[in-house]
Amino acid sequence: MTRLRHDGKDSATGEDAWTLHFVEVEANILSGLPEQFQLLLANPDSNRRVIERLFPSSYEDPEEEALNRQLLGDSLLASRTEMLTEIREELGRGQKTDDGLELILNRESIDLWLRFMNDVRIIIATDLGIEENMNGEDVADPSGPDAPKHALLEYLSGVEAILVEAVSRVS
Amino acid sequence: MSRDKPDTDFDTDAKPEANTRQETLRPWNVVVWDDPVNLMSYVVYVFQKLFGFNGSVANTKMLEVHNDGRSVVASVERERAEFYVTRLHAYGLQATLECKQE
Numbered sequence: 001m002t003r004l005r006h007d008g009k010d011s012a013t014g015e016d017a018w019t020l021h022f023v024e025v026e027a028n029i030l031s032g033l034p035e036q037f038q039l040l041l042a043n044p045d046s047n048r049r050v051i052e053r054l055f056p057s058s059y060e061d062p063e064e065e066a067l068n069r070q071l072l073g074d075s076l077l078a079s080r081t082e083m084l085t086e087i088r089e090e091l092g093r094g095q096k097t098d099d100g101l102e103l104i105l106n107r108e109s110i111d112l113w114l115r116f117m118n119d120v121r122i123i124i125a126t127d128l129g130i131e132e133n134m135n136g137e138d139v140a141d142p143s144g145p146d147a148p149k150h151a152l153l154e155y156l157s158g159v160e161a162i163l164v165e166a167v168s169r170v171s
Numbered sequence: 172m173s174r175d176k177p178d179t180d181f182d183t184d185a186k187p188e189a190n191t192r193q194e195t196l197r198p199w200n201v202v203v204w205d206d207p208v209n210l211m212s213y214v215v216y217v218f219q220k221l222f223g224f225n226g227s228v229a230n231t232k233m234l235e236v237h238n239d240g241r242s243v244v245a246s247v248e249r250e251r252a253e254f255y256v257t258r259l260h261a262y263g264l265q266a267t268l269e270c271k272q273e
Contacts, residue, residue, distance in 0.1 A: 122208050122209075
């Protein structure tokens, strides 16, 4: 089970620091997510609905939106790619423990993990066609073909909630 | 960042200069839309992070999104509004900008 511990202030930087601990199975799943995400970005036609949700329109007017996209160029895609690179680096800096992986986080890296996990949640939820607000009543069939995706979605929601609470508490 | 359209020889939709300037100066609303995926606590976090809202204001805005389907989180000049919308998208929130009506 994922655990997050507030370690107080880092003596060198004076910033708040946390230790995030994933058990091995969680660490293995997380380690594969950036690659899958990158594959989706490289092949946007493989799931156009998800791509449109990740990169929504800024304007309702199609003409304005086309101009806006022209001005933004590749920056939106580059921003997501940069996030994935940083997540891989974060995972690479992790310390292996007897039962999993530990990451030392600061406020900035928690923000990075929040954006990443939220994006993955969006990808899964859009792929599953979730259109209503998620709540406890919508329990997926544990033997259904989408059960692993639902389980991952629920797991990431839990970790995201832990991270948000942690940074909010020390604000 | 310029919002000007490319020059054309026959711009039949051209607006009087005064009106165009007025539209440029008019504030633009940054609108956040309800979404079935984003956690309420995460939305509050993003509002605090991007707009510097205190917890109470961020929570009120989040509840507006949740209950009313949308909330105007900022009314600023157009380029600033575009910047905010792009940042909100980077955090996975559904956001658009619209010209503020008088």
